[in-house]
Amino acid sequence: MLDYKARFVNQSLSRCVAAMIPEVARLEYRIQDLDEAVLIRLQNGETRQVDVTGLDLQQTTQAVLERLEECA
Numbered sequence: 001m002l003d004y005k006a007r008f009v010n011q012s013l014s015r016c017v018a019a020m021i022p023e024v025a026r027l028e029y030r031i032q033d034l035d036e037a038v039l040i041r042l043q044n045g046e047t048r049q050v051d052v053t054g055l056d057l058q059q060t061t062q063a064v065l066e067r068l069e070e071c072a
Contacts, residue, residue, distance in 0.1 A: 005029065008057055009038055013064065021068060038064050 009029035018024045028039040038060065040048040050067045052060045 005036070005052075005060065006031070007055065009060065013061060017064065017068070024068070027064065040064065040067065 009027055012018040014027040018026055019029055023042050023044070025041045025043050028041065028047050030037045030039055033053070034053070036053045036055075038050045040050065042048070048061055049050060050063050052063055
């Protein structure tokens, strides 16, 4: 499941979010030990991180979008 989640975040979700929100350059799925995170890379070089440990794809998408709303 984690491999599928990584591909989804790094490819599909990243392209979709970058197309919807011009300030976003890309999303990167990260895993360290058993902690999962999505790194949001912005066009200006800044980054934001979202903890997505244990979340399914829909919940991961929602968590990323909520984090982006907080940054707006």
